[in-house]
Structures are given as C-alpha cells and as structure tokens.
Amino acid sequence: MVPPGKGLLYPDIQKSEDEKAEYTLVGPMHAFQRLLIFILARISKLAHRSRIFPAPGYPIDPAIMSIEEFDRTVHELEVDLDDLWERKRPALIDDLMTFDSADEVFRTRWRRGIPTAQRVASLHRAMIIFLWRVKADRKIMESPYLLHHGRPGAIWDDGVDEQPPRIAQAVEDILTVTRDIVKTKTERERRFMLFPLVCAGLECREVNDQEFILHVLEEMSYVTWGTNFPKAKALLQEIFKRQGGIRLNPHAHGKIEGRWRRVDWLGVMFEMGPIVFV
Numbered sequence: 001m002v003p004p005g006k007g008l009l010y011p012d013i014q015k016s017e018d019e020k021a022e023y024t025l026v027g028p029m030h031a032f033q034r035l036l037i038f039i040l041a042r043i044s045k046l047a048h049r050s051r052i053f054p055a056p057g058y059p060i061d062p063a064i065m066s067i068e069e070f071d072r073t074v075h076e077l078e079v080d081l082d083d084l085w086e087r088k089r090p091a092l093i094d095d096l097m098t099f100d101s102a103d104e105v106f107r108t109r110w111r112r113g114i115p116t117a118q119r120v121a122s123l124h125r126a127m128i129i130f131l132w133r134v135k136a137d138r139k140i141m142e143s144p145y146l147l148h149h150g151r152p153g154a155i156w157d158d159g160v161d162e163q164p165p166r167i168a169q170a171v172e173d174i175l176t177v178t179r180d181i182v183k184t185k186t187e188r189e190r191r192f193m194l195f196p197l198v199c200a201g202l203e204c205r206e207v208n209d210q211e212f213i214l215h216v217l218e219e220m221s222y223v224t225w226g227t228n229f230p231k232a233k234a235l236l237q238e239i240f241k242r243q244g245g246i247r248l249n250p251h252a253h254g255k256i257e258g259r260w261r262r263v264d265w266l267g268v269m270f271e272m273g274p275i276v277f278v
C-alpha cells in the first residue's frame with residue numbers, strides 16, 4: 001500500500017510541486033478519515049443492536065445485548081475514538097482548523113487542506129455526539145418516565161438530560177466550523193456538513209444555535225443534492241419542537257429561560273417515515 005502524504009499515488013501521472021505539497025497535507029487526513037469511518041460503522045451497528053429488546057413471552061434472542069455488554073462496548077468505542085484522535089491524527093489538522101500557524105500558502109495554493117481538515121474534525125466531533133446519543137437513547141428507552149408520567153406537570157429527573165462538557169464542546173466545534181464554511185466555502189465544499197449538523201442539532205440546547213443550524217440546512221436544500229438536506233431540516237425541526245430549548249435573557253442578568261429535554265430521536269425519525277442520509 002502506498003503511504004499517504006508522499007505524493008506517490010498514481011505515479012504515472014505527472015504532478016507539479018504544488019500538487020505534491022498539497023497531497024502531503026491532504027493525504028494523511030484522508031487516511032485518518034478512513035480509520036474514523038471504521039469506528040463509525042461499529043457505532044452504527046451498536047445503535048441498531050441497542051434498540052432490540054426481548055418481547056414478553058418469547059425466548060431471548062442472541063442478538064439482544066445485555067446491559068453489561070452494551071456498557072462495555074460503549075466504553076471500548078469511547079477509548080478507541082479518543083485514542084485514535086490523540087495518537088494518529090495528522091499534525092497539521094489543528095493548525096488548518098484554527099489558522100493559528102497556517103499562512104496564506106495554506107489558504108490559497110493549498111486551499112483543499114482547510115476544508116479537508118474541517119471535514120475530518122467535524123466527522124470526529126459528530127461521532128463523539130452520535131456515540132453519546134446511542135448511550136443516552138438506551139437510557140431514555142429504559143427510563144421509568146416512559147412508563148408513568150407521575151402527577152400532571154411534574155418534571156421527572158432521571159439524569160438522562162445531563163450533558164457532559166465534552167459533548168457541549170463537540171457541538172461548539174461543529175458550529176464553529178459551520179460558521180466558517182458558510183462564509184468562505186462553496187456549496188460543493190459544504191456537503192460533508194450534513195451528518196455533523198444533524199448530530200450537533202441533537203445536543204444543541206440554545207435556541208439561537210438551533211435556528212442557525214436550520215438556516216444552514218435551508219440554504220443547502222436549494223442545491224440539487226436530492227432530498228437529504230430538506231429531510232434533515234424537517235427531522236431537526238420536529239426534534240427541536242419536542243426537546244425544547246433554552247435562551248439567555250439579556251434583560252434579566254443572563255437568566256436562562258426555557259427547558260430542554262432529550263427525546264428518542266430515532267423514534268422521531270421512524271414516526272416521520274423513512275429518512276436516509278447519504
């Protein structure tokens with residue numbers, strides 16, 4: 001296998017020095033993204049298996065995961081995802097993401113380096129959120145709140161709506177990349193944001209950020225890429241309606257208004273009909 005980032009792919013095709021230099025940046029990031037995709041496939045498989053529950057009166061299916069197996073698999077995926085990011089991500093990805101040390105050469109002659117780094121980083125952050133939602137949705141489906149609502153108007157506090165700082169940071173990272181892409185990138189270079197925006201929307205609590213995500217999806221829906229973006233927007237609109245949102249009131253010394261509660265987003269998607277993200 002040809003090592004990534006050496007400009008050796010398709011050796012019979014003549015490449016300029018600028019092209020070889022660009023491949024030196026982009027090649028390792030593509031190789032790193034392939035490793036992320038492998039973990040994403042494992043998370044998707046876990047998401048499917050975690051929703052299979054035994055029916056009363058029927059024998060236990062081997063495909064049904066026990067709580068211990070589920071927790072162990074989630075922990076292994078979390079460790080693998082963090083370890084992959086810390087040990088194998090390309091060294092330039094942070095610079096290209098933040099522009100801290102990327103000069104005009106990276107922004108002009110090697111312009112593909114920045115959107116590639118943003119795509120890879122956004123995918124990683126989206127996977128962090130996706131894995132967390134698989135874990136949280138399992139708790140939602142097992143929650144006693146779904147079995148009895150208690151007295152009218154009561155708020156059931158089962159801890160499922162807590163949001164770890166790493167999830168909040170992953171949402172903010174995706175929104176930061178999105179704000180830059182909306183300003184500087186063409187529609188063709190924005191297509192990869194569909195999955196990250198959906199994942200960010202699932203854990204987005206502030207109403208202003210929710211409206212921003214819907215606005216971006218609305219803009220992208222005008223480009224002829226099928227119905228992926230319009231359906232994603234419709235799905236998130238319904239999820240926002242059910243989960244609610246919070247808003248800081250500047251006239252009340254930053255008082256938080258509103259309420260946010262997680263819902264089973266895959267259940268919402270099944271209610272709305274078949275939705276396929278490509």
